[in-house]
Amino acid sequence: MSKPSAWLPILCHKFIDEHPFMFPQLNIQNYVNLSWSLWLNFAxxxxxxxASAKSKH
Structure with a gap:
């Protein structure tokens, strides 16, 4: 089973690239932290x- 979470940081990067005015203070370190926190939250x-789907059956 493939993990869709792998491409999440790429989407974040694409979004930030396309909307730089929304992230004026964003440097590389902040970007890395942001994408990791999003990735972890998503995972x-x-x-x-x-887990909830398994417990229902």
């Missing part, structure tokens, strides 16, 4: 959904 939500 956590996915795991929670999978």
């Amino acid at each position: 956590f939500v996915q795991n929670s959904l999978q």
Whole structure:
């Protein structure tokens, strides 16, 4: 099973590239932290959904 979370930082990067005015103070370190926190949140939500789906059956 492929993990969609792998492309999430790429989407973040694309979004930030296309909307630089929304992130004027964003430097590389902040970007890395942001993409990691989003990636971790996404992975956590996915795991929670999978766990709740399993517990229902």
